[in-house]
Amino acid sequence: MTATRTLILAGIAAASLPGMSIAQDSRNQGYLVDTFGNQITTSGTGLCWHTSDWTPARSVEPCDPVARRATAPAPRVVASAPPPKPAPAPARLAPRKLNFSSDALFDFDKSVLKPEGRAMLDDVARQLNGALYEVIFVTGHTDRIGSNEYNQKLSERRAYAVSDYLVSRDIAANRVKSEGRGETQPATRSGDCTGPISSRLIACLQPDRRVHVEVTGTQGVTTSSR
Numbered sequence: 011m012t013a014t015r016t017l018i019l020a021g022i023a024a025a026s027l028p029g030m031s032i033a034q035d036s037r038n039q040g041y042l043v044d045t046f047g048n049q050i051t052t053s054g055t056g057l058c059w060h061t062s063d064w065t066p067a068r069s070v071e072p073c074d075p076v077a078r079r080a081t082a083p084a085p086r087v088v089a090s091a092p093p094p095k096p097a098p099a100p101a102r103l104a105p106r107k108l109n110f111s112s113d114a115l116f117d118f119d120k121s122v123l124k125p126e127g128r129a130m131l132d133d134v135a136r137q138l139n140g141a142l143y144e145v146i147f148v149t150g151h152t153d154r155i156g157s158n159e160y161n162q163k164l165s166e167r168r169a170y171a172v173s174d175y176l177v178s179r180d181i182a183a184n185r186v187k188s189e190g191r192g193e194t195q196p197a198t199r200s201g202d203c204t205g206p207i208s209s210r211l212i213a214c215l216q217p218d219r220r221v222h223v224e225v226t227g228t229q230g231v232t233t234s235s236r
Contacts, residue, residue: 040064041073108134112151112168112219118212121167123175131172134223135179143227146181148173150190151197151222153215155207158192165190172221193218 040063058073069076115127123131138146150169152161169188177183196218203214 040068041070106225108223108225110172110221110223111216112221113216115172115221116168119164121164121171123171128175131175132179135176135181138176138181138225139179141225141227143185143225145226146173146176146186147222147224147226148176148186148188149222149224150188151195151218151220152193153212153218154193154196155212155215162190162192165192168221172223 040061041058066074110127110130114130115123117124148169150165150167150172152165152168154161156164166189169190173186173188176186196215197220198215198217203211205211
């Protein structure tokens, strides 16, 4: 490193140093330079001469050490987390149909639910309350004993009894649809049950007396048909 000496220069002092002048180049301000004002003048021992204008901020190498500016670290690039994947939409399932024997729900020729019938519907309501569904269709059917008009009304009363009970067990009323179809859609075939009205005929026509509960929605309802 080249050593420096401080030199307080006045006009007459500068004149007494032949071949030297005060730096005009802004890069060498504060040092004694040659007559051209470009090259810093040093002594025979390699010393640089400070003028009265010299400050540490005007230091130049090799005369004085120059403080290095700290280089700011490059900004750290952090990869953004990918957006979360949307949850898959529930797959639409096929409708679930529950076939209840009317004899299990009602007494013969009646539309008031029996205790065991209410217990069956309690189980259905518990499962429906934990499921996503769109609508519940309740359809009542009767056998052919009696007139068409009577059987139509009986099937409607039974369907309403089932739907009303489900609503009383916290099933949304606007999701339950009820209808009766009377004897128009029998489960037995024509000719299967013949003879006059008797206990044997009533037992033979038992499959015709039923209530369908059909649930449509997007989440399965695990119930067993009865």
